[in-house]
Amino acid sequence: MATLVRRPAKVTRWFVHGEFNPGSPKQIRALMAAFGETSRPGKHSKSGKPSTDRKVMDRLATRHQVFRDIQDWKDVKKLDSTYATGLTAHADDDDRIHASFTHKPYTMRLACINPNLQNIPQDDEEDSFAKQFRRCIIAQPGCRLVSADFAGIEAVQTGWFSGDRDYYRLARLGVHAYLVSHRLDRPVNLSWSDEDLGAALSEVKAKFHDRPIYKQLKRVVHRTNYGSGPYGMHMDDPHMFPTVQSAEDLQDYYYTLVPKLAKWHSQVRTLANAQGFLGGDDHPYKFKAWFWDVMHYERRRDRMVRGSDWNKVVAYYPQSSSAGNLFDTMLMLMDKEGDCYVGDLFYGKTPIRALIHDEILAEVPENKLDIFYERCAKAMTYPVFSQALPKNWELGEYMQHRAEMKVGQNWADMEAV
């Protein structure tokens, strides 16, 4: 028989008059006021009220433990209501979730609704909530989940649009690893062949993927491509960029690698401002979007200032073209007459389960895995005929992506194919 032992335990109780709901920004603001923190530099949202988001909670938590506890509660609540309880409520009689995909006209990317399967928590950390949650998403008996990613697809697009051969090449092979290798004085060399360079960069990635510098540079690349400056990087992510200067140093470093990027951003803004739209004839997929406010005149300062579309326009081409690349691939995978057809591999039906911008998630019978790998890889890496490469690049006639494929029993524990 087990013995029951009573042990003293230390608990903390936070008491406020009446009920307190940590899910209520209004009540959190009241609590902040009670601590005399209201007028702190905490950001004000557009309705003028002080923000109560994670950044503010992090700052206040250094002085009052209760704000750490509130944020912890919010984190758990989010995961439970949206994912654990929220998502399982969508499970059908067959224990599956059947979501719908919709086209969003702005960039022509797909969106996913009822429920959204494109924002399932993702974290490589073993036993993180994200890892454990994805572990619950499994293939049926006799099948495996296969996840196929386009390598750095939006960076590749950015290289192509900015007309930068080196950047295009590095984006395919691993631009983050390249930056890290030089930052850590283990420079890999652009003069190497694609094969050698790719292998070296894969090695760098495997080795340094978890280092802060790798994550920082990855963030800098992504944000710089979409028009962010060092100030925003620091303000949005003070843990990653403790000072504006630290973000600026990394961005300057990135700009030395992509000297044509700033000029291309500027050209895109000028074009969008002049004609009021982007795309159409000059778009690889003929997609088109309208922009009214790249910049406008401000009387108070007597000069032109950045408008609400200032950064939207630099995101437009890479994002929309990446969407087009995915559609090309899907058309091949679903073309019965073509040699990449996979539409019947799941017992006569499609094995495709979700499209997540640069990822194809599929559920494939074990005896069809090899066929799926081959056809899926072929379709994803097929020449993009709507995006020719300049002849003098000597990198082939058309854009070609690289694909990374993983397989596993569930969506968390997967091994490279």
Next chain:
DNA sequence: CACACGAGCGCG
């Protein structure tokens, strides 16, 4: 009671 909206936060 239903609905709309903003705040907040998850992903690529």
Next chain:
DNA sequence: ACCGCGCTCGTGTG
């Protein structure tokens, strides 16, 4: 002062 999306919750309105 970073782009794109959808979902949940609290809150205010009719």
